[in-house]
Amino acid sequence: MSVTFQPALYYEVTARDNNQDCVNYEQTFTVPQFYSNAGTNCFVTCGLCGQHMEILTATLLDPQPEVS
Ligand SMILES: [Zn+2]
Numbered sequence: 001m002s003v004t005f006q007p008a009l010y011y012e013v014t015a016r017d018n019n020q021d022c023v024n025y026e027q028t029f030t031v032p033q034f035y036s037n038a039g040t041n042c043f044v045t046c047g048l049c050g051q052h053m054e055i056l057t058a059t060l061l062d063p064q065p066e067v068s
Pocket of ligand 1: 017019022023024025046047048049050051
């Protein structure tokens with residue numbers, strides 16, 4: 001994975017489904033508020049095929065969203 005995450009931060013992430021058997025194949029999705037958790041094992045999962053998408057970009061949100 002070429003994209004790296006720092007732990008415990010929110011990112012805007014774009015991800016692409018590379019599963020040829022999925023109707024989302026080669027479609028790109030944006031996750032506007034993606035939490036990095038520990039900074040590892042950050043995955044975007046396709047809601048249809050259940051496979052991990054390839055994360056293309058991750059932009060640190062600035063400012064970080066207020067979460068209570
Ligand atoms: Zn899929």
